[in-house]
Amino acid sequence: MKQIQGTSYNINDDIIGRITFGKNIFSRSNEILVSNNVDKPAFGYSATITSNKSVVDNSKPYCIVDNTDSFHEGDVVVVNNQGEVIFVYEISSNHNAIMATERCNHRCIMCPQPPIVQEKDKTPFNLKLISLFDKGTEEIGITGGEPTLIGDNLFVLIKHIQKELPKTAISILSNGVRFADKEFAMKLAKCHHHDLQIDIPLFSDIADEHNRIVGAKTFYKTIQGLYNLALFRQRIGLRIVVHKQTYKRLPQFADFIYHNFPFVSQVAFMQMETTGLAKENFDELWIDPYDYNNELREAVLLLADRGMKPYIYNAQLCVLPEDIRCYAQQSISDWKDIYLSECDGCLLKGQCAGFFASNKEHHSKHIKKVEHISNDISC
Secondary structure (H helix, E strand, O other): OOEEEOEEEOOOOOEEEEEEOOOOOOOOOOEEEEOOOOOOOOOOOOEEEEOOOOOOOOOOOEEEOOOOOOOOOOOEEEEOOOOEEEEEEOOOOOOOEEEOOOOOOOOOOOOOOOOOOOOOOOHHHHHHHHHHOOOOOOEEEEEOOOHHHHOOHHHHHHHHHHHHOOOOEEEEEOOOHHHHOHHHHHHHHOOOOOOEEEEEEOOOOOHHHHHHHHOOOOHHHHHHHHHHHHHOOOEEEEEEEEOOOOHHHHHHHHHHHHHHOOOOOEEEEEEOOOOOHHHHOHHHHOOOHHHHHHHHHHHHHHHHHOOOOEEEEOOOOOOOOHHHHHHEEOOOOHHHEEOOHHHOOOOOHHHOOOEEHHHOOOOOOOOOOOOOOOOOOOO
C-alpha cells in the first residue's frame, strides 16, 4: 500500500478516515481534513493532515507531512502514532483490496508478502473501511494471506459490501483449500452476490510439484475446492505464476486445465513479483520472461483455440510475441507500477502493464521501445 511519512501529534490509536478538502460541512466524524491553510486542527474531523509546520495544538489529532499533493477527495487513509499515513483505498485506483488476514495455510516459495502466524482480528476494521468506500467503486478485492482463514467472517464482509456497495464487483484471491469443504463452498454461494469471482492459484498439473511450491500437501484439496465451487455455480479464475520452476510444463498444464476445469472463466499467466519470499529465493526462481516465451505462447494459444479465456498479467508488451500481446492486461496495482527509461516514446506504453517497482533491478534484458506496430494488439 502507498504510504507517506509524516509526524503525528495527539494520536494514540490508529485513526481511519475518508480524505476531504473541506467540501462536506456535515458528517465530519469519519473524515480526515487535508488543508495547508489551517493554523490549528479543524473542529469535528477525526484528524487533520497539513504541510503547515507552524500548526500547534495539544488536544486535537493531526499529522504534518512534507506536501499534500498525493491526497484526493474520497481516498481513505490510516494515520498512526508513528506519523505514517497509509492509503487503504484510493478513489482513482482500479486495484483496491481488503486485507482479510495476513495469516496463510500455505507458504509459497514466491509469495510477495510472507504470512504471519498471529494477528488481531481485522474484521471490525474492514467493516468500517468498507463503509468509507466511494459508492461508485467498481470492484473490490478480498485478499490476504488466505481470506478463508477468517471463516464465516468472510461472508460477513461479502454481505457488508453488498449492503454498502450494491453495484460493486468482488474478487477473492484464495488458495481454494477451504472450499474442499462443500458446506463452506455452499455458504459462499448463499451470499448470492451478483458479480463475484474467486481466483485460485494452481502451479502444476503434477501434485508433488504444486505441493512443493506452496509448501503444503494440499493439491487435491484445492482441486476438490474447484469442483465444489463449480458445483454451486461460482465464477472461478485460475492463476499461474510463471518462474523457473513452472514454465517448462506450461503447455501440458494448459492441456490439463482444459480437460479438467472447462468451467473456469479465465486462466491468468502471471509474471513474478520479485519481493518477499521471491526475493529470498531469487536464484531458484528468476528467469528472463523472454526465455519462456515459447512455452507461454503455446499454453495461451492452446487455451484460446479451445474456447477458454487466457490472460497474461504483469508482462511487458515489448517482450511478448506479437501474436499473444492481445492477451496481456494492465494488471499491476497503481501504487507499485513503474516504467523504465527504455519505455519513453514506446507506442505501446499506454497499453502496457509496466513493471513492479520491486522488479526495477530484475527485469528482462529484452526491454525495448516499440516504434512500429505490425498488428492490432486487441483480441
